[in-house]
Amino acid sequence: MTKDELKRAVARAAFEHVESLLENDTIVGVGTGSTANFFIEELGKISHKLNGTVASSDESARRLQEHNIPVFDLNSVGEVSVYVDGADETNDHLQLIKGGGGALTREKIIAAASKEFVCIADDSKLVKTLGKFPLPVEVIPMARSYVARQIVKLGGDPVYRENCVTDNSNHILDIFNLEILDPMKLEYDLNQITGVVANGLFANRRADRLLLGTRAGIKTLTP
Numbered sequence: 001m002t003k004d005e006l007k008r009a010v011a012r013a014a015f016e017h018v019e020s021l022l023e024n025d026t027i028v029g030v031g032t033g034s035t036a037n038f039f040i041e042e043l044g045k046i047s048h049k050l051n052g053t054v055a056s057s058d059e060s061a062r063r064l065q066e067h068n069i070p071v072f073d074l075n076s077v078g079e080v081s082v083y084v085d086g087a088d089e090t091n092d093h094l095q096l097i098k099g100g101g102g103a104l105t106r107e108k109i110i111a112a113a114s115k116e117f118v119c120i121a122d123d124s125k126l127v128k129t130l131g132k133f134p135l136p137v138e139v140i141p142m143a144r145s146y147v148a149r150q151i152v153k154l155g156g157d158p159v160y161r162e163n164c165v166t167d168n169s170n171h172i173l174d175i176f177n178l179e180i181l182d183p184m185k186l187e188y189d190l191n192q193i194t195g196v197v198a199n200g201l202f203a204n205r206r207a208d209r210l211l212l213g214t215r216a217g218i219k220t221l222t223p
Contacts, residue, residue, distance in 0.1 A: 013218045026051050026082075082118060086120055116209065130201075
């Protein structure tokens with residue numbers, strides 16, 4: 001199976017899980033990225049059954065609307081029943097690195113507001129130790145250089161992601177050469193740097209369920 005076939009398979013599995021949860025007041029959170037896009041395609045098949053969604057990016061909102069799926073502002077719906085999104089890396093504890101698509105802050109907000117967070121990924125994303133994938137950090141533009149200097153003190157090599165402005169009008173620093181042995185502590189430490197909006201470690205609010213696409217089928221992992 002190709003990577004796209006694996007992504008489509010886990011998206012279908014996530015869709016089946018979400019469909020089993022649908023009630024009159026169900027709000028579905030939808031992430032950003034290639035795997036999430038396959039999930040959006042699946043949701044389009046039952047757009048008439050959906051009470052509504054919240055999207056983690058303007059791009060995902062546009063795709064949802066193209067499938068006639070209602071998209072609401074999170075402030076107008078309160079709690080999200082289930083949030084489905086991909087990951088750039090995941091470990092066995094379902095702690096994640098996210099933000100390769102630049103939507104990490106909104107993804108963190110929706111994850112925090114959700115009763116259940118379902119991560120969908122192909123098996124290449126499962127690693128023993130997080131950090132091979134550069135860790136994204138969203139920063140206020142005027143603080144970019146200051147934040148980068150503080151990140152160096154933490155042992156990372158920050159690189160400005162050129163030509164990238166987030167939906168929140170901020171910039172992204174990608175941290176290279178980190179071996180993240182304590183994801184919860186690093187997530188906390190990065191958040192304490194003035195000028196950081198959010199970082200791409202989902203360790204304190206990790207996934208509740210990981211649907212992993214493998215050539216042997218879909219594996220379901222829980223913490």
